[in-house]
Amino acid sequence: xxxxxxxxxxxxxxxxxxxxxxxxxxxxxxxxxxxxxxxxxxxxxxxxxxxxxxxxxxxxxxxxxxxxxxxxxxxxxxxxxxxxxxxxxxxxxxxxxxxxxxxxxxxxxxxxxxxxxxxxxxxxxxxxxxxxxxxxxxxxxxxxxxxxxxxxxxxxxxxxxxxxxxxxxxxxxxxxxxxxxxxxxxxxxxxxxxxxxxxxxxxxxxxxxxxxxxxxxxxxxxxxxxxxxxxxxxxxxxxxxxxxxxxxxxxxxxxxxxxxxxxxxxxxxxxxxxxxxxxxxxxxxxxxxxxxxxxxxxxxxxxxxxxxxxxxxxxxxxxxxxxxxxxxxxxxxxxxxxxxxxxxxxxxxxxxxxxxxxxxxxxxxxxxxxxxxxxxxxxxxxxxxxxxxxxxxxxxxxxxxxxxxxxxxxxxxxxxxxxxxxxxxxxxxxxxxxxxxxxxxxxxxxxxxxxxxxxxxxxxxxxxxxxxxxxxxxxxxxxxxxxxxxxxxxxxxxxxxxxxxxxxxxxxxxxxxxxxxxxxxxxxxxxxxxxxxxxxxxxxxxxxxxxxxxxxxxxxxxxxxxxxxxxxxxxxxxxxxxxxxxxxxxxxxxxxxxxxxxxxxxxxxxxxxxxxxxxxxxxxxxxxxxxxxxxxxxxxxxxxxxxxxxxxxxxxxxxxxxxxxxxxxxxxxxxxxxxxxxxxxxxxxxxxxxxxxxxxxx
Amino acid sequence: xxxxxxxxxxxxxxxxxxxxxxxxxxxxxxxxxxxxxxxxxxxxxxxxxxxxxxxxxxxxxxxxxxxxxxxxxxxxxxxxxxxxxxxxxxxxxx
Numbered sequence: 018x019x020x021x022x023x024x025x026x027x028x029x030x031x032x033x034x035x036x037x038x039x040x041x042x043x044x045x046x047x048x049x050x051x052x053x054x055x056x057x058x059x060x061x062x063x064x065x066x067x068x069x070x071x072x073x074x075x076x077x078x079x080x081x082x083x084x085x086x087x088x089x090x091x092x093x094x095x096x097x098x099x100x101x102x103x104x105x106x107x108x109x110x111x112x113x114x115x116x117x118x119x120x121x122x123x124x125x126x127x128x129x130x131x132x133x134x135x136x137x138x139x140x141x142x143x144x145x146x147x148x149x150x151x152x153x154x155x156x157x158x159x160x161x162x163x164x165x166x167x168x169x170x171x172x173x174x175x176x177x178x179x180x181x182x183x184x185x186x187x188x189x190x191x192x193x194x195x196x197x198x199x200x201x202x203x204x205x206x207x208x209x210x211x212x213x214x215x216x217x218x219x220x221x222x223x224x225x226x227x228x229x230x231x232x233x234x235x236x237x238x239x240x241x242x243x244x245x246x247x248x249x250x251x252x253x254x255x256x257x258x259x260x261x262x263x264x265x266x267x268x269x270x271x272x273x274x275x276x277x278x279x280x281x282x283x284x285x286x287x288x289x290x291x292x293x294x295x296x297x298x299x300x301x302x303x304x305x306x307x308x309x310x311x312x313x314x315x316x317x318x319x320x321x322x323x324x325x326x327x328x329x330x331x332x333x334x335x336x337x338x339x340x341x342x343x344x345x346x347x348x349x350x351x352x353x354x355x356x357x358x359x360x361x362x363x364x365x366x367x368x369x370x371x372x373x374x375x376x377x378x379x380x381x382x383x384x385x386x387x388x389x390x391x392x393x394x395x396x397x398x399x400x401x402x403x404x405x406x407x408x409x410x411x412x413x414x415x416x417x418x419x420x421x422x423x424x425x426x427x428x429x430x431x432x433x434x435x436x437x438x439x440x441x442x443x444x445x446x447x448x449x450x451x452x453x454x455x456x457x458x459x460x461x462x463x464x465x466x467x468x469x470x471x472x473x474x475x476x477x478x479x480x481x482x483x484x485x486x487x488x489x490x491x492x493x494x495x496x497x498x499x500x501x502x503x504x505x506x507x508x509x510x511x512x513x514x515x516x517x518x519x520x521x522x523x524x525x526x527x528x529x530x531x532x533x534x535x536x537x538x539x540x541x542x543x544x545x546x547x548x549x550x551x552x553x554x555x556x557x558x559x560x561x562x563x564x565x566x567x568x569x570x571x572x573x574x575x576x577x578x579x580x581x582x583x584x585x586x587x588x589x590x591x592x593x594x595x596x597x598x599x600x601x602x603x604x605x606x607x608x609x610x611x612x613x614x615x616x617x618x619x620x621x622x623x624x625x626x627x628x629x630x631x632x633x634x635x636x637x638x639x640x641x642x643x644x645x646x647x648x649x650x651x652x653x654x655x656x657x658x659x660x661x662x663x664x665x666x667x668x669x670x671x672x673x674x675x676x677x678x679x680x681x682x683x684x685x686x687x688x689x690x691x692x693x694x695x696x697x698x699x700x701x702x703x704x705x706x707x708x709x710x711x712x713x714x715x
Numbered sequence: 716x717x718x719x720x721x722x723x724x725x726x727x728x729x730x731x732x733x734x735x736x737x738x739x740x741x742x743x744x745x746x747x748x749x750x751x752x753x754x755x756x757x758x759x760x761x762x763x764x765x766x767x768x769x770x771x772x773x774x775x776x777x778x779x780x781x782x783x784x785x786x787x788x789x790x791x792x793x794x795x796x797x798x799x800x801x802x803x804x805x806x807x808x809x
Contacts, residue, residue, distance in 0.1 A: 399759075
């Protein structure tokens with residue numbers, strides 16, 4: 018077969034062989050990608066009927082789930098029947114199971130993924146009917162992929178009349194299937210969702226114990242054990258909770274098993290949480306975990322407090338004050354040594370959740386959350402934001418964490434490098450790439466800016482769920498009107514200084530965009546050179562840089578209640594990215610860019626060559642409004658009178674990358690707050706040491 | 716056969732604080748297969764050592780015995796019975 022072409026698939030190499038046929042690596046010469054092509058033996062197809070096999074395979078091809086191997090195409094030529102599938106790089110679970118069994122954590126994690134795959138298929142009326150460890154692949158990323166959904170079909174029943182044959186003789190037909198068969202299937206019933214759950218029980222037993230529960234020298238002995246004997250006790254190393262779940266899957270009476278795959282998945286996930294809890298306590302006894310932080314006393318946050326989230330290039334800091342904003346408690350650094358480019362506070366629907374992106378030069382970028390103001394942070398086993406394999410891209414950094422609209426409390430967005438937008442519809446549990454923007458035809462011509470090719474600004478339209486803005490450096494501003502499916506460049510009138518064409522359709526280096534919820538049609542833009550306003554959802558932009566010392570700058574801030582009031586912090590130029598003439602001054606417009614005034618009382622006006630980065634300025638929502646900004650030199654300034662006067666809140670921090678302010682509402686919180694699922698854990702409890710938090714007074 | 720991975724301090728939170736992890740792989744396995752076994756045993760390691768495209772992170776070095784795999788075929792480097800594989804953070808900072 019090697020070298021031959023079937024339809025438009027060129028057979029490259031044999032990669033496997035089983036009772037159902039031979040699997041080849043093949044090249045799809047139309048779509049230019051490698052696939053797995055399973056060629057089914059003519060005999061098998063004859064026995065169960067080609068039409069039936071085609072029907073089964075086509076039904077299975079409708080499944081789309083991250084833990085199910087995708088079927089691209091089924092077809093037949095004059096002599097052959099074949100199935101074209103996603104090519105999975107990894108190993109069969111059956112090859113990974115060693116004689117001592119896998120770790121409990123691994124068994125639970127794989128089991129939950131398989132149960133999730135079954136739940137998806139069962140909801141669509143499709144049973145697997147041949148689930149076994151050699152039908153499950155584990156990818157290099159540690160993700161489980163269930164193979165051959167629906168393909169087993171009636172082959173198993175063909176074998177039923179021959180159970181008295183030796184196991185070896187049966188193997189050609191059953192290929193290791195028999196030990197996974199449910200009692201009712203052995204009695205001649207067609208396999209269904211409940212027999213799938215039995216098979217998963219056998220698989221979990223095998224993975225935990227390193228051996229199958231029902232064994233024998235002949236098919237008769239095996240089937241006799243399945244029908245009559247309880248499974249042998251699991252090794253003592255398997256915790257009771259997991260053993261109980263496996264036992265329930267292996268109930269001979271169908272009614273006593275889990276009735277739905279989703280129930281089994283929930284049971285495994287609950288166990289996952291419990292296992293992680295117990296592991297955490299044993300970790301605590303071993304001493305501090307260096308990754309999260311050195312010891313500190315945490316903030317005690319009360320209702321109505323103002324909280325500042327400060328991300329630096331060497332970790333995150335939290336500051337807390339009561340509403341008078343005169344004394345600030347400081348805790349940190351959290352995530353010691355890691356760059357924190359994005360933070361956010363999510364207080365929607367009674368949550369009090371902090372989000373942070375951590376960037377280690379060695380160990381990558383992760384999104385983490387805390388529901389208790391920094392005592393415990395999630396520490397995901399796997400990165401939740403990841404580019405799809407076929408994109409060939411890998412995540413370098415998370416630059417922005419943006420909450421969805423108030424009436425979509427589970428929506429979250431992240432802007433990342435390389436420039437892409439990710440969204441989560443389940444409060445951050447899972448994330449997906451917004452392909453409409455990632456696959457935009459302009460993308461290959463976006464230019465890398467000083468900070469990389471990054472998507473750093475995300476502005477959902479507060480009143481229109483279909484409309485949203487995203488900005489890329491250096492690609493410009495893009496707008497969607499259809500909830501992210503398609504995006505249009507919206508840069509008309511925005512100048513560039515680094516291309517021969519001064520007003521191109523795209524390629525602008527945006528630094529920040531803000532809008533006020535009461536005037537969603539009006540946007541303000543701080544560009545890499547240029548200050549602009551749009552009055553028509555970004556269709557066109559006009560220059561508003563009258564009365565500022567420089568129209569270069571990064572940070573831009575909207576007053577929370579005054580739609581005409583915007584704050585900026587100009588720096589001299591792209592070459593000398595410091596405040597002009599050593600004057601540290603915030604500029605404010607109160608007439609939507611008609612004029613600007615310098616705000617400098619309390620700020621150094623001599624030798625202050627400072628830089629405030631694009632996310633380095635924030636506002637609280639009190640009256641009068643508090644404004645805060647952090648400098649690249651590690652100083653944090655605050656104003657509690659809307660910018661009229663300023664105080665230095667703290668200095669000596671590492672380079673400040675982002676500042677976010679929030680007023681904490683604990684009153685509105687439900688008695689049971691929505692908690693973070695344990696899935697992305699282990700959460701890491703911060704160790705306490707003698708170091709006390711700093712208190713500063715102003 | 717068995718392969719031993721030496722785990723750097725920052726990653727031991729994913730190995731129950733063990734400085735080395737022993738995994739069982741088939742004879743003739745390459746490093747990629749050995750790492751699949753390592754990640755199965757210690758799932759938190761995968762995304763911290765490799766990118767989502769399956770490449771070793773830029774500032775992580777992997778040595779089989781004393782050879783940096785960048786010069787011996789990357790993850791396709793063959794490992795032998797009892798081989799020691801060291802995961803080491805590269806010179807980095809800023």
